[in-house]
Amino acid sequence: MVIYFSGTGNSYCVAKELAKKHNDKVVPLKHAVNDNSKHIIFVFPTYAVDIPPNVVEFIKNFEFKKNQKIMGVSVSGGNNGNCEHSFLKIIEARNLKVSKFKNIVMTDNSFSIMFGSKIKKIEVDLQTVALEFWTMKYNKRKAKYNMLYKLFYKFMFNPLGKKLLKKKVINDKCIGCKRCKKICPVNNIRIINGKAKIGNNCAECFGCIHWCPKQAIKISRTIKRADQYHNKNIKITEFNK
Ligand SMILES: Cc1cc2nc3c(=O)[nH]c(=O)nc-3n(C[C@H](O)[C@H](O)[C@H](O)COP(=O)(O)O)c2cc1C
Ligand code: SF4
Ligand code: SF4
Incomplete structure (x- = not known):
């Protein structure tokens, strides 16, 4: 296994x-x-x-x-x-x-x-x-x-470090497509009223930031398409399922 x-x-x-x-x-x-x-x-x-x-x-x-x-x-x-x-x-x-x-x-x-x-x-x-x-x-x-x-x-995983890594959803950009929710490896994202909401159980994988088609999730700086990465040999439908 x-x-x-x-x-x-x-x-x-x-x-x-x-x-x-x-x-x-x-x-x-x-x-x-x-x-x-x-x-x-x-x-x-x-x-x-x-x-x-x-x-x-x-x-x-x-x-x-x-x-x-x-x-x-x-x-x-x-x-x-x-x-x-x-x-x-x-x-x-x-x-x-x-x-x-x-x-x-x-x-x-x-x-x-x-x-x-x-x-x-x-x-x-x-x-x-x-x-x-x-x-x-x-x-x-x-x-x-x-x-x-x-x-x-x-340091990175104490409360201060975790605060620096806290994910924010930019509601104006979010289209509620659920991609982030689907790939989150710890089921920490919900869609409420058509917008992504990130819970308190984040494992810091950055997956939601990378997979979002609208660059609507960030830490501190604004995310551009060129900042995003995911392994091209996998399909979202098979990943973290
Ligand atoms: C929060 C965070 C911290 C990381 N720290 C390190 C690190 O200390 N050293 C390193 O080589 N890569 C680091 N990485 C990069 C990942 O380990 C690397 O990109 C890995 O291939 C991602 O695997 P995944 O695609 O399965 O999520 C970090 C990534 C994240 C999200
Ligand atoms: S992937 Fe991006 S656009 Fe889609 S629901 Fe999540 S935050 Fe919103
Ligand atoms: S960073 Fe990873 S673990 Fe945290 S909410 Fe986003 S997808 Fe889930």
Whole structure:
């Protein structure tokens, strides 16, 4: 079973490719329940150089079955920081073992939204990535840890950091198309009186900002079409369903 968390589709694409070898099920985190699969593979993006907080909570509480092989894949825009170290810590705290961990660098979906930087598209040959993943010999001693990264993560996901990341809907632009609601990986968006309303359970994936056809969701700066990104190899109808 491959369990993914994804806002703009990169992690979902990786999950689908990894699942092919053993015909594993691909399930979004919000619907994932253990099913006695031989492997449990978690695929998630990197946020603030670590594992997204909701993914951490999910893995901490996931009911593993005996003898399941546990694997992790972080998808990053270039720096996955402490992801591997944190993954090992979470799994080993439960007296379980990590069989494999890999990082995959794909297009960054954060800088264009936060700072208006030009998106640098990174094309990845996922078949090769999957082959490398399934044939790799894992050495957990190579996992890195950086205390400054940990402090940054703590800041980003404390109430002040969360305030800086708060999403706003520009009602004049919103056409009530429900796209943001459909892709939100944590069901945090409702449509009320034809306008999107974002709840208090945001997982910071930026998916709603990227997928909105009217650039009606933003953090602080105004969003242009050129700031938006989603992985072109996925269809909205299959994603986070
Ligand atoms: C809030 C936020 C923080 C991020 N922080 C990092 C980071 O620290 N390092 C990094 O390499 N990429 C970072 N990214 C980029 C994503 O990890 C990357 O674009 C990933 O491919 C997105 O996966 P997805 O398409 O499955 O959502 C961040 C993205 C978001 C939304
Ligand atoms: S995707 Fe954009 S336009 Fe559509 S409902 Fe959401 S905010 Fe409104
Ligand atoms: S509200 Fe937007 S940014 Fe927050 S989790 Fe949902 S799609 Fe992602």
